[in-house]
Structures are given as C-alpha cells and as structure tokens.
C-alpha cells in the first residue's frame with residue numbers, strides 16, 4: 635500500500651518517520667522552501683528539531699506527486715483542514731484519507747471525517763488518533779493509537795502499524811473523533827488549574843468531570859461509550875492533561891498564570907472549545923467545564939470567576 639503524509643508539521647513528520655520503517659513514504663509540505671530544506675538536510679528543523687528523516691522519505695511540495703499514493707494521512711491543523719480539502723479535492727477523491735487532526739471546525743461545526751465526506755465524497759474517511767506526542771513517535775518510543783474506519787479495515791491497520799506504533803481498530807468514527815477533539819479543550823482547563831496554583835486535587839476533579847462531559851457529548855452524537863474509555867478518549871485525556879509536552883496544557887498553564895503564550899504554536903483546543911460550547915447550547919447538552927474553558931479562552935471570564943461559578947453549581951449525584 636503506497637502512503638503519503640500531507641502536512642509537514644510536527645505530527646506529519648513524526649508519522650512519516652515511523653512509517654518509513656515499513657517502506658517508502660512521501661511527505662508533502664505546502665511551502666516549497668521548507669520541502670527543499672527537509673529533503674536536503676533530512677530534518678524538519680522548523681517543526682520537529684532533532685529526529686532524522688530516513689532516506690526512503692521523499693519530501694515534496696508537489697501535491698500531485700504526493701496524491702499518487704492510495705492512502706494519504708492528513709496532518710494539517712483542524713481549522714485549515716476544510717480549506718485544504720476544498721483546494722485539493724480533485725486529487726484526493728477515491729483515496730483512503732486518514733485524518734490525524736484533532737478538533738472541530740469552527741466554521742462548519744464538523745469534525746475531520748465529515749469534512750472529508752463533504753469535500754471528497756468518493757474517498758474513504760479514516761481517523762488516526764489517541765495519546766502520542768510527535769517527538770515520542772519520531773524517537774521510536776512505544777505508542778498506541780486508535781485507527782477508526784467505516785468498515786473494519788485490518789489491511790490499513792497492518793499498513794500503518796510499525797514496530798513501535800501499535801494501532802487498535804474501531805468502526806466508531808464519531809467516538810474516536812470527539813475523544814481527540816475534546817481532550818484538547820480539557821487539557822487547557824487542566825493547565826489553567828495548575829497555572830493558577832489550584833493544585834493536583836483540583837486537576838483530578840476537573841479531569842474526571844471532563845471525562846463525564848466528553849462521554850455525554852459524544853454519546854449524544856451517536857458515539858459508543860466504550861470508545862471514549864479507550865485510547866482516543868480516556869487515554870489522550872490523561873496524557874494531555876498531565877504532560878508539559880502538550881501545547882494545549884502549556885497554553886492553559888500560561889492562561890492560569892496570567893502569562894503570554896506564543897501565538898505561532900498550534901493550540902487546537904481554543905477553536906474547538908468555542909465550537910463545542912456552540913454545539914452544546916444548540917443541542918441542549920450540559921457541558922459546564924467546556925463552556926467555562928471557552929469563556930476563559932475568549933477572556934469573557936476570569937479564572938477566579940470560573941472557579942466560583944463551577945463550585946457554585948447545584949450539588950448532584952455523580
């Protein structure tokens with residue numbers, strides 16, 4: 635099975651590095667200078683400093699070349715995915731398109747699989763999601779992810795598993811997608827808790843109530859609850875709410891501490907918090923934590939006000 639990775643950020647590069655253990659990989663970067671530099675230096679110094687690109691990764695800025703593969707992994711930020719698919723739909727029809735992005739598109743309030751269906755109706759949508767930092771994957775550290783496909787696709791699972799990357803299959807695209815999208819929102823909240831000095835007990839409480847919200851929201855959209863208990867829900871929530879390697883967590887740390895944060899860093903949870911709070915209101919789903927995080931990121935509320943509001947909610951059964 636020939637494989638391309640579209641998007642040469644940290645995650646796309648790391649996936650290309652691990653998949654190169656199975657055979658040749660084409661890595662597409664939108665910027666021609668960046669592609670040329672990576673092809674020559676065998677490193678992505680802009681987004682993933684350090685790991686070396688194996689010789690069987692071919693880096694190109696020619697999308698038509700990358701689109702020759704049967705399977706393409708999409709690793710562009712969520713809020714750019716719609717525009718990317720719209721621009722390149724003609725080349726991507728009839729492929730298996732595996733989205734590796736985590737989030738909900740603010741413009742359409744849809745996740746990546748719906749965007750693939752909208753722009754490339756003849757493609758097979760799939761998702762690769764779960765707990766993994768690009769740096770860990772690129773270093774060959776053990777990682778496990780969820781591969782979601784509409785039909786149970788063992789061949790794709792085989793093709794995308796490597797000696798250090800273990801994939802588990804599911805056909806629950808909704809659950810896999812929403813687990814990955816929502817955990818980024820709650821990771822911002824966990825960062826705020828720690829950044830504001832509210833303590834580890836408060837973080838554990840926030841993570842637990844966040845998980846309850848995540849399941850409630852996803853099940854209301856048709857997801858299977860057990861998917862959310864897996865790698866793409868519980869697994870990724872734990873990783874991202876507890877590790878300073880997470881950009882969403884670090885963004886929250888800065889917000890909680892009242893410090894500035896580098897705007898060039900990809901923080902998917904900000905737009906997704908807004909999208910989730912809009913969807914929750916529309917569909918009458920109780921999402922107090924996500925809505926509070928949206929309010930915090932939009933500076934509609936301060937950290938002390940958010941804490942007071944959450945603590946003042948009526949007492950109820952767990």
Ligand SMILES: NC(=O)C1=CN([C@@H]2O[C@H](COP(=O)(O)OP(=O)(O)OC[C@H]3O[C@@H](n4cnc5c(N)ncnc54)[C@H](O)[C@@H]3O)[C@@H](O)[C@H]2O)C=CC1
Nearest residue numbers: 642643644645646664681710711712714735736767768900
């Ligand atoms: N970095 C990580 O550890 C992980 C990232 N992800 C997900 O992968 C997705 C991408 O994240 P990263 O690679 O980390 O981001 P990044 O910030 O490292 O890189 C983003 C890349 O996307 C490119 N890009 C931006 N707009 C584009 C467009 N319109 N067309 C084509 N390319 C465009 C940029 O040039 C840049 O190379 C996100 O949804 C993220 O949640 C998932 C798991 C782990």
Ligand SMILES: O=C(CO)COP(=O)(O)O
Nearest residue numbers: 764765766767880881882
């Ligand atoms: O998705 C990730 C880990 O699974 C990466 O998290 P951040 O985008 O917060 O860095």
